[in-house]
Structure formats: structure tokens, C-alpha cells
Amino acid sequence: MGRLFGTDGVRGRANADLTPELALAVSGAAARVLIGHDPTHRPVAVIGRDPRASGEMLEAAVVAGLASAGADVLRVGVLPTPAVAFLTGLFNADLGVVLSASHNPMPDNGIKLFARGGHKLPDDLEVEIEELALAGEPTGRPTGSGVGRVRDVPDAGEQYIAHLLKAVPESLAGLHVLVDCAHGAASTVAPEVYRRAGATVTVVAAAPDGLNINDGVGSTHIEALAKQVVAAGADLGIAHDGDADRCLAVDADGEIVDGDQILALCATAMRDGGTLVENTVVATVMSNLGFHHAMRDAGIEVVTTAVGDRYVLEALRERGLNLGGEQSGHVVFTDAATTGDGLLTALHVMAAMARTNSPLAELAAVVQRLPQVLLNVPVGEKAAVAASATVSAAVAEADGELGDLGRILLRPSGTENLVRVMVEAPTSDQAEQIAHRVADVVAAAS
Numbered sequence: 001m002g003r004l005f006g007t008d009g010v011r012g013r014a015n016a017d018l019t020p021e022l023a024l025a026v027s028g029a030a031a032r033v034l035i036g037h038d039p040t041h042r043p044v045a046v047i048g049r050d051p052r053a054s055g056e057m058l059e060a061a062v063v064a065g066l067a068s069a070g071a072d073v074l075r076v077g078v079l080p081t082p083a084v085a086f087l088t089g090l091f092n093a094d095l096g097v098v099l100s101a102s103h104n105p106m107p108d109n110g111i112k113l114f115a116r117g118g119h120k121l122p123d124d125l126e127v128e129i130e131e132l133a134l135a136g137e138p139t140g141r142p143t144g145s146g147v148g149r150v151r152d153v154p155d156a157g158e159q160y161i162a163h164l165l166k167a168v169p170e171s172l173a174g175l176h177v178l179v180d181c182a183h184g185a186a187s188t189v190a191p192e193v194y195r196r197a198g199a200t201v202t203v204v205a206a207a208p209d210g211l212n213i214n215d216g217v218g219s220t221h222i223e224a225l226a227k228q229v230v231a232a233g234a235d236l237g238i239a240h241d242g243d244a245d246r247c248l249a250v251d252a253d254g255e256i257v258d259g260d261q262i263l264a265l266c267a268t269a270m271r272d273g274g275t276l277v278e279n280t281v282v283a284t285v286m287s288n289l290g291f292h293h294a295m296r297d298a299g300i301e302v303v304t305t306a307v308g309d310r311y312v313l314e315a316l317r318e319r320g321l322n323l324g325g326e327q328s329g330h331v332v333f334t335d336a337a338t339t340g341d342g343l344l345t346a347l348h349v350m351a352a353m354a355r356t357n358s359p360l361a362e363l364a365a366v367v368q369r370l371p372q373v374l375l376n377v378p379v380g381e382k383a384a385v386a387a388s389a390t391v392s393a394a395v396a397e398a399d400g401e402l403g404d405l406g407r408i409l410l411r412p413s414g415t416e417n418l419v420r421v422m423v424e425a426p427t428s429d430q431a432e433q434i435a436h437r438v439a440d441v442v443a444a445a446s
Contacts, residue, residue: 004130007308009112011101014054018109020061022133026111027065027097029132031148033125034094035070042148046091048076048084048156049099050185050243053210054109058099062111067148068141071095076156078208080185080244082341083160085118089338090159092116100185103220103241106213118338120313161193167336168347172354173198178237178250179346180225181206182218186244190343194238197347202232214241219248219329219342226254235353236360238346245309246329247342249349251360259329260291261364262349266331267323268298268366269352275322275335276300282315282324284308289407289424290369298366307411309340370406371428373435375421379446382412386419386442394441398423398434406431408438 004010010026012018027045034043045066049055059075066073071094076087081098088096096114104110113121113129121129132138177199181187187206194201204225205217214220219239229237229250237250249257263283270276280301283291287304295302303319305311309332312324316334325331330340337344352363379385391410398408406425413420421439425431 004133005126007310008102009098009110011104011108011110013107014052014058014109018058018111020057023058023061023111024065025133026129027062028069028138029129030095030097030113031066031069031071032132032138033128041094043071043094044074044091045071045095045097046074046076046084046088046093047097047099048079048087050213051078051183051187051208051210052101052106052109052213052242054107055099056210058109058111062097062099063150066097067150069138069148070142070146071148073148073150075150075152077152078185078188079157079160080189080341080343081112082245082337082339082344083157083189085114085339086160086163086337087118087153087156088114088116089118090163098243100243102243102245103214103218106211106215114338120310120339157189161189161196163336164193164343164347165196167333167344168197168351170351170354171198172350175236175350175354176200176202176232176234177350178202178204178225178229178232178234179206180204180217180219180222180237180239181244182214182240182242183208183212184214184218184240184242184244186240186343190238190240190244190346193343194346194350197350199350202234204228218242219246222248222250222256226250226256230254236350238349240342244342245340246331247346248329249346249360251364253361255361257360257364258369259325259327259331260288260369261367262329262345263287263323263325263331264291264294264367265352265363266345266348267295267300269348269355270323271298271300277320277322280319280321282312282319282321284312284326285409285411286327286422288327288367288369288372290367294367313339370424370426371431372422372424373428373431375435375439376413376418377421377439377442379417379419379442382417382419385445386410386412388445391438391442391445394438398438401434408434410438410442
């Protein structure tokens with residue numbers, strides 16, 4: 001068997017790749033690793049999930065794995081991933097466990113682990129857990145009083161809501177927001193927190209039945225929300241994904257506001273309020289060049305990382321910064337969260353609107369997005385192709401042609417035999433022409 005952990009925990013098709021037996025092994029191994037590091041301490045784990053049907057089955061397996069290894073379990077029910085991270089810290093727990101496949105289709109599921117404080121699990125602990133999970137049936141399980149106890153926390157959602165309202169205390173009175181919950185983990189808490197903050201809330205896709213999560217709704221299917229915002233005459237729309245660790249927005253005219261624009265408007269708002277540490281923001285290499293131009297013009301430095309929220313988090317912690325994010329809508333405010341939080345992000349966006357009495361379109365206009373073309377080119381040896389002399393020459397030629405007005409990014413896929421060619425240029429035609437020209441060179445070099 002290959003590696004269990006990917007970039008965002010253990011993922012797979014529930015009851016096929018991600019079986020109850022695997023969930024039992026991973027959770028039991030996690031508890032045994034924690035106990036091995038401190039045999040005198042009885043670990044506590046917080047577990048939450050999104051509403052997909054397989055979560056019920058996998059939750060039972062994870063709870064059994066943890067308790068059978070001697071860990072006590074606090075079960076918080078259906079809540080967003082960032083809520084579980086927050087509660088892990090709040091309850092001083094040793095481990096947080098989220099059962100979710102985020103924006104993936106309903107048949108998928110995943111196991112994501114948080115360390116003490118709700119932070120990303122260190123790589124060395126992840127490796128230990130994986131090795132132990134794959135080692136087979138454990139021996140010497142605890143018995144009697146050594147078996148872990150399981151307790152439900154019925155007010156967990158209320159504690160998370162209180163945390164969000166404290167983190168962004170501005171009143172949202174006068175704002176009308178449509179919130180698309182993707183029939184996911186935020187279906188109850190997101191509308192509630194926006195109402196308590198003072199907004200008028202119209203709710204979309206907030207009736208999870210275990211089967212409809214992300215099904216044509218949410219941040220990966222935002223077009224329907226855009227039409228609904230215009231029809232309702234609302235000030236904005238907020239679209240979450242299945243586990244609500246991110247959000248995208250729609251302005252009053254139905255225009256989509258992506259993660260780059262959200263990150264930029266939050267950065268400028270925090271700069272204006274004197275709370276943006278070192279006047280610096282963290283973004284990935286996929287952020288649009290228009291974002292970089294906007295930050296340059298605003299006097300805000302950009303630290304650029306590889307693609308993935310884990311790399312954004314690492315840069316934030318290494319530099320002691322407090323704002324970073326991705327084009328996909330994952331935004332991290334480290335003053336109040338240890339991971340991307342779509343609800344916290346939405347509150348910051350709406351607070352900026354309320355504070356400045358400005359429509360979202362005006363705030364989002366700080367970023368003038370350049371036309372972007374992304375092509376996925378199937379290849380044999382992706383690393384060798386990407387590094388070949390002919391490909392490097394084609395990229396250099398394109399880079400010279402674009403100059404300061406655009407850019408080209410070529411990178412091997414992390415999971416497939418693909419080389420991704422991304423071009424941004426002043427016009428769509430130029431971006432298309434250059435991207436296809438370079439893609440042809442990449443294909444020929446395979």
C-alpha cells in the first residue's frame with residue numbers, strides 16, 4: 001500500500017478506498033502515537049464531520065479506534081472544519097479529527113487530523129501515525145478504566161459562533177446577504193452567525209440530507225448563486241464549500257469575487273486599520289498578476305508560496321504574519337484561526353463593506369484581474385519534460401514577450417502525469433495564443 005496521507009489528510013471513496021477498517025486503524029494509531037510520546041497522559045480528541053452519509057459510518061469507526069487505544073473523545077457533530085480546529089484549541093485537546101472531503105462529490109470522504117491547539121499536524125507525527133496504522137493489529141490494548149470515554153458536546157456550535165462574533169465584532173446591519181451553504185457543514189452555523197452579526201440573510205442550499213452535499217451548489221458551482229443575488233436585489237452572496245473552510249463571493253451585479261480579490265480587500269482593510277503585520281500578505285504562485293499589482297500599489301508586500309493552503313500556513317507561522325490565502329477562497333486570519341475559515345472570511349468581507357459603506361464591487365475592484373489561461377498537458381515523465389531545454393526555451397521566449405504586463409507559469413502536477421501551463425496576459429487572445437504555443441512544445445517534448 002502507498003502513502004495514506006496526502007496534502008490534506010487521508011482521502012478516498014468512502015467504503016471503497018477509505019474503509020471503516022482504515023479509519024479504525026488510522027485513529028487508533030493516532031491515539032497510540034500520542035500516548036507513546038507521553039505515557040502518563042490520557043489524550044483527548046475532538047471529532048467533527050460534514051453531513052455526507054458516509055460520515056456517520058466513519059465517525060463510528062474513528063471513535064472506536066480512539067477509545068480502544070485509550071483516548072477520550074469529544075464528539076461535536078456536524079460542524080465546519082475550522083470549527084473543529086478552533087474547538088481542539090478551546091478544549092485543550094491533543095488531537096482534532098475532521099471527517100470531510102471538502103468540495104469533493106458526496107461518495108468521497110476524508111480524515112483530517114489537527115494537532116494540539118488546532119494546528120496542522122507536524123509531518124513527523126503524520127509519518128509515525130501512518131507507519132503504525134499500516135503495521136497491522138495492535139497488541140496490548142487497554143482494558144477496564146483504561147478504555148477511552150466518549151462524550152457529546154451539544155453546545156459546540158454555539159461556542160464556535162461566539163468565537164466568530166468576537167473575532168469580527170462589527171455590525172452588519174443594513175446588509176442583505178444570500179449564503180449558499182452547499183448542503184454542507186455550515187448549513188446551520190453560517191446563516192446563524194451572519195444573522196447575529198446584524199445582516200439580513202437569505203439561505204440557499206442549507207438542507208443537507210447526506211446525499212446532496214456539493215451537488216450543483218456551493219463555491220464550486222457559484223453561477224446559480226450569482227443569478228439569485230441579482231434576482232433578490234441583495235448586496236452580496238457568499239458561497240461556501242462542503243466543509244466551509246473557504247468561501248467565494250458574488251457582488252450585487254452578479255459578478256464573482258474570487259479568492260485573490262477577497263484576500264486583497266481584506267489586506268487593504270487590515271492595513272488601513274493598522275492590524276496587518278509587517279504590511280505583508282501570503283499568497284500562492286497561482287494568484288493572478290493583477291493581485292500582485294494591486295498589493296504593490298497599496299504598499300503591501302507579498303510572500304509567495306507553492307500551491308496549497310499548507311504552504312500558506314507554513315509561511316504565515318515562519319514569518320509571524322497574520323493574513324494569507326489562495327485564489328480558491330481559502331483565507332487564513334491567524335489572529336483568530338489556525339486554518340482557513342470561510343465563515344470568518346465572509347465576516348471580514350462584510351465588515352469591510354459595512355465599515356466603509358461601500359458596495360462589494362468597489363472593494364473588489366482593487367484587483368484588476370488579468371485574463372488567465374490554464375492548460376493541462378498529458379506527458380510521460382512530467383519532471384523531465386518540465387525541465388527540458390526546449391520547454392525552458394519556449395517559456396523564456398514567452399516570458400520575454402509578456403514582460404511586466406503578464407506572466408507564464410509552468411509546473412508539473414503533484415498528483416497526475418500532467419504539466420500545467422498557466423499564462424496571464426493583457427488580453428484573452430494573447431493569453432490563449434501563448435499558452436497553446438508553449439503547450440505544444442511541452443507535448444512534443446514528452
